[in-house]
Amino acid sequence: MSDKRIEHDALGDVEVPAKRLWGAQTQRSLENFRIGRDRYVWGRDVIRGFGILKKACALANQALGQLPEEKAKPIAAAAQEVIDGQWDDEFPLVVFQTGSGTQSNMNANEVISNRAIQMLGGVVGSKKPIHPNDDVNHSQSSNDTFPTVMHIAAVEAVADKLLPAIERLADVFKAKSLVYGGVVMTGRTHLQDATPVTLGQVMSGWQSQLEHAADLIRTSLGGLYELAIGGTAVGTGLNAHPNFGATVAAFVAEETGHPFISAPNKFAALSAHDALVSASGALRVLAGAAMKIANDVRWYASGPRTGIGELHIPENEPGSSIMPGKINPTQCEALTMVVVQVFGNDHAVAFGGSQGNFQLNVFKPVMLSNYLDSVYILADALDSFRLHCAAGIQPALDRIEENLARNLMLVTALNPHIGYSKSAEIALKAHREGLTLRQAALESGILTQTQFDEWVKPQAMTGPLAV
Template structure:
C-alpha cells in the first residue's frame, strides 16, 4: 500500500518502508511483544485493540473527522510542548509533520479501530500516538517500532492523557463538521426555500389544520414557514455548537492536570484555534469536561430539533404532492427516477422518504447520546466513542440529506395553480369571513348545509337569505384572508 506524501523534507513516501504484503514486525509495549502488520504505522497497543475489540467493524475510517481531530490535536500538542521546552526541536518538527499528514487524511488507512473500544478512547488515542511516532521516526531516518528517536507516550503524548485528549479531539471534530458541513448545507436549503417562497408568494391556497380544510394561506407563507422553522432550529445548533469549543485538554487523567504544565492546555487550544479558525479554548472546569460530555448532549439535542423541522418539511412536501390525481396534488415534485418496478409511469416522493429515514436515524442517535451522557461515574464518562460516533453520524446524515433535498427536490418544486384554485373554490372554511357579519352560529349552519348538499359556499350562503351576492363578494376575499388588516 502506498499513500501519496507531498512533504519534500521526508525521505520516503508513507508506505511503512514498502513492506511486503502479509509481513509483520515485532513491536513491544508494557505487556510484551506483539506482531504488527509491517505495512502499517500503528503499533502494539493498536494491534491489541484490533484483536480484543473486533465488534461491528464500524471503524473511525468512516469517521474521518475524528482522525482529523486527533491529527490537529497531536500537532497542536507538539507545538505547545516545544514552546514550553518539553520536546527537542527535531522531534517536535517531525511530530508536527507526521500529525499534519494525519490531519490531512494521508494516513487514514493506519487507523483501523472500531467505535466499540474502551470508553475513554484510549485505544484511538494510542493509535494516533503510535502512527504519529512511527511516521516521525521514518521522517527522521529511524526504524519503525524502535520508539527511537520518537516515543509514542513520552513525546507524542507528552503532557496528555487519553481522558483529556480524546474528548478534545472529538470536540474539534464536531465543531469542524458543524462549521464546514452542516451549516453550509442548511444555509443552502433555507435559501432555496426562501427563493421558492418568493417565486410562489402570489399563490393563494387552502390552509389545513388537523388534516382538515382551514382558512386560506399563500404558498409563499407555507413554504416560508418551512424555511423559518429550519432557520430557528439552526440557530439552536449554532448555540449548542459553542459548547464544544470548550476543550478538556490540560486536565490529563482526572481533571487535576497532573504531568502537564498549567500553560499547556491553553497553549494547545490557541494552536487549535489558529489551525481551524474556530474559537477553541480550554474549558473553565476540566473536571466537568472529563466526567460529563454535556456539550455533545446539547449538540445532539439541537440536531434532533433540526431533524424535527426537516421531518415536517419532507412530510408536507410529499402530502402536498400526493396523487397526482387522487391526492392533494397541489405541488409537483421533480421526476428523478421511476417510482415502481411494476407500475409504469409512477413517480414517488423519494427525496422526502430519504429525508424522513435520516430523521429517524438522528432521533435514534440522540437517544444513544442522551443516555450515554448520563453515564459519567466519579471523574470520567466512559461512553465517549459511541457518543462521538452518533453525533458525527447525525451531522453527516443531516448535511447530506439537506444537500440532496435542496438539489433534487426544492429547486424543482412547481405549483399546480389550477388544482390549487379548484381546492380554494371548494374550501368551506372561507365561511370564516362571514362570521363577523352574520355571527358564528349562522355561518356554521351555512357551511354544514353546503357540505350536506354538495353545493358551493356561495350558493349555500345566498340560499340562506342571510347573505346577498354583493355581500358575499365583498366579505369573502381569499387573498385578503391571508393577512390581517
C-alpha cells in the same frame, strides 16, 4: 524482508505488519475488537481532529519548555500530514473499544511517532528518537485527548458540512417563497380545511424552521468550544504544565479558525459530556423540522389524482415494479428515514452522556460516532432533498384553485360582517347539503350575492385585516 515486525508494549511482544505506521497497542485493538470492522471505522473528521490536537500539543509542549525543538518539530510535521489526510489508512480502529478512546489515542501516538522517526531517518517501531507515549503523548492522557478530539471533530463537521447544507436548502425555499407569494391555496389545520394561505407563506415557514434550527445548532457549539485537554487522567492536570490546556486550545483555535478555549472545569469535561448531549439535541430539532417539511411536501404532492395534488415534485425514478407509470415521493421518504435514524442516534448520545461515573465517562466513542453520523446523514439528506426535490417543486395551479373554491372555511371572512354563529350556519349548510359556500350563503338569505363577492376574497384572507 519479513512482512512483520516485532513491537513491544507493557504486556509484551506484538507482531505488527512491517509496512504499517501503527504499533503494538493499535494492533492489539485490531485483534481484540472485531466489532463492525467495515462499518464503524473512524472517519476523516476524527483522524483530522487527532492530527490537529497532536500538532497543537507538540507546539504547546515546546513553547512551555516541556519538549525540545528537535522532538516537537518532527512530531508537529508528522501530525500535519495526518491533518492533511496522508495517513488515513493507518487509523483502522473501530468505535467499539475502550470507552475512553485509549486505543484510538494510542493509534494516533504510534502513527505520528513512527512517521516522525521516518522523517528523522530512524527505524520504524524503535520508539527512538520519538516515543509515542513519552513524546507524542507528553502532558496528555487518553482521558483528556479523546474528549478534545470529540469537540474538534464535532465542531468542524457541523461548520463544514451541516450548516452549509441547511443554508442551501433554506435559500431554495426563500427564493420560491418570493416566486409563489401570489399563489393562494387552502390552509389546513388538524388535517382539515382552514383559511387560505399563499404557497409563498407555506414555503417561508419551511425556510424559517431551517434557519431557526441552524441558529440553535450554532448556539450548541458554544459548549463544544471548551476543550478537556490539560485535565490529563482525572481532571487535576497531573504531569502537565499548568498552562498546557490553555496553550493547546490557542493553537487548536489558530489551526481550525474556531474559538476553542480551555474548559474552565476539567473534572466536568472528562466525566460528563453535557455539551455533546446538548449539541445532539439541537440536531434533533433540525431533524424534526426536516420531518415536518418532507411530510408537508409529500402530502401536498399526494395523489396525484386522488390525493391533495397541489404540488408537482420532480419525477426522479419509477416508483413501482408492478404499477406502470407510478412515481413516488422518494426524496421525502429518504429524508424522513434519516430523521428516524437521527432520533435514534440522539437517544444513544443522551444515554451515553448519562453514564459518567466518578471522574470519567466511558461512552465517549459511541457518543461521538452517533453525533457525527447524525451530522453526516442530515447534511447529505438535506442536499439530496434540495437537489432532487425542493428545487423542482412547482404548484399545480388548477388543483390549487379547484380545492380553494371548494374550501368551506372561506366563510371565516364573513365573521366580521355577520358574526360567528350565522357564518357557522352557512358553512354547515353547505357541507351537509353538498352546496358551494356561495350557494349556501345565498339560500340562507343572510346576505346577498354582492355582499358575498365583496367580503369573500381569498387573497385578502392571507393577511391581517386592512385598517
